[in-house]
Amino acid sequence: MISNKGPSIGARHLQVLLLFFAIGVNFITRAYVSVALVAMTDAETTNPNFYEFNWNEKERSYILSSFYWGYMATQFPGGYLSRILGAKTCILIATVGSSLLNLLIPLTVYWGGWQVYCAIRVGQGLFQGLVFPSIHAHLAKWSPIEERTRLGGFAHLGVQIGIVLAMSLTGLIAASDFGWPGISYIYGGIGVVFCTIWIIFAENCPADARFITSEERKYIISAQEGVESKTKQRIPVPWKAILTSGPYISLLVVQSSQGWSSSIMQTQIPAYLHGVLNMDIKSNALFSTLPYIAMLIMSLVFLFGAGIVLKNQWAPLGVVRKTLNTIAMWGPAALLIGVAYLDENQKALAIAFLTLNAGLNGGMTIGSGLNAIDLSPNHVGILMGLLCCITNIIPIITPLAVGIIVYDETQRALWKIVFIIAAVFFFFGNLQYIIFGSTNTQPWNDADYQQKHDNKQNNSSHSTMTKTDTVNSIKSDSLKEVVS
Incomplete structure (x- = not known):
């Protein structure tokens, strides 16, 4: 074990803090639209001084x-780009592009309608697709x-911070003198x-870091022996081993299941609160944030609980991850079924269930959220790129599926179907x-895995050829004897 870790608060903590803010800023842009749409399509409940769009449920x-x-399309390339350009450049490109597009929304949506709004959101997704593969590569x-x-869990708290700020501030900005255009300008800025x-x-x-002590640099590099460094030759990607890996396929499935249910929470709860529980946007924003x-x-x-358990070695990492993941998915599954049977007369209980649902779901980050780094620190950018590419098909489908099921957002029976389906995915x-x-x-994390695998195949092929040659030689000798 390395005794000298450098300063207790050092460069690695600064990088994780920056990742925390990077995730938060990008998640604000991702999450605020569900509340902004209520302001843009129902001015009477927010600020009647600004233009109201007559968009139906399907268009929303x-x-x-x-x-x-867009987000799905650049996840996989994002894993490659983080290896080639580095996480710093990729996250910068993603955040700048997404923020500048935010500033264009009020200037273009008047004449372009919901179609141009969709185009801008596609563009923001294209940029932000670079974020999470780069985040995990940077953490590795x-x-x-x-x-x-501990460090990965702290960085991912930016997800919750971003969503909380988006849900809580968006309604307030829309109801202020800035109106709904101010939402895009403030978040873009x-x-x-x-x-x-x-x-x-x-x-x-x-x-390559400038703001780091020599002791901390030695500690980090020594503690990560075998992890690909930017200054070394890049490790080949063992595609076949990755795509046939049972633990990685399991991670794909659990993250896809979580993606369905979390996208329901992020994009549909404001509409549910507004349609079924009859909340205006100010109280809607508050309760959407809770x-x-x-x-x-x-x-x-x-x-902190997981940190204490792991530090004292009370349970191995696998048990900790699976336990927290179970709390984060089976608890919300039961609560979503409960929400499905509540109506406007049980408003407080519905909000309590939704709040507890999201609270328990916070265990996903320490559960399966960091699992890709466990499986392969060297290829985590590729793993996350492929993972996010596949799992983010789900948030594309979810709002469209809800739009088909909930043709009238005031009908509780229709929302019941949505919540029960989400609970099944969780379970x-x-x-x-x-x-x-x-x-x-995983074995395919090793730097020389692909070379060993290729050599093994070549040796196997050579061995097969040698056996074939031997058999042919024996047959030839036998034939000669017969002829003679």
Whole structure:
């Protein structure tokens, strides 16, 4: 074990703090639209001084899902680009592009309608598709194995912070003198300011970092022996081994299941509160935010709890991950079924269930959210790119499916179907993760895995050819004897 870890608060913590803000800023842009759409299509409940758009439920569903059309397309290339350009450049490109497009929304949506809004959201998704493959690649470079859960969990708290800010501030901005156009201007401006800070302080890896002590650099690099460094030759990607890996396939399934249910929470809850529980946008924004405040608080509880358990070696990492994932998925599954049977007369109980649902779901980050780094620190950018590419098909489908099922958002019976389907995804997704999931570093993570695999195949092929030659030689000798 390395005794000298450098300063207790050092460069690795600065990088994780920057990742926390990077995730938060990008998640604000991703999540605020569900509340903004209520303001843009129902001015009477927000600010009647601004233009109101007459968009129906299907058109609003297109807007909500359009972000993920672009987001899915660049996830896989994002994994490659993070290896080639480095996480610093990729995250900068993603945040700048997404923020600048935000500023265009009020200037273009008047004449372009919901179609141009969809186009802008597709563009934002294209940029943000680079974010999470780069985030995990950056964490793999900067997080020593023994600190990976704590540092990775803290960085991912940016998800909850981003959603909380988007849900809580968006309604307030829309109801203020800025109106709904101010939403895009303020969030776009925040993104541009963050990018300036990112350019100054972000570093791709400890070996190249400026703001780091020699002790901390030695500690991080020594604790990550075998992890690909930017200064070394890149490790070939063992595609066949990855695509046939049971633990990785299990991770794909559990994340896809979670994606369905979480996209329901992020994009549909404002419409549910407005349509079924008859809340105006101000109270809607408040109660839409409560679940994510609960998620933030519970994520902190899960993060520190897992840290204590792992530090004292009370349970192995695999048990910790699967336990938290079970709490995060089976608890919400039961609560969603409960919500499905509540109506306007049980408003307080419905909000309590939704809040507790999101709070328990905060365990997903420490559960399966960081599992890709466990499986392969060297290829985590590729793993996350492929993972996010597949799982983000789900948020494209979800709003469209809800738009078909909930043809009248005031009908509780229609929302019941939506919530029960989400509960089923939660239950079976986690069940298979318990059975097939793993936190063991996979053999194909090794730097020379592909070379060994190729050599083994070549040797096997050579051995087969040698046996064939021997058999042919024996047959030839036998034939000669017969002839003679």
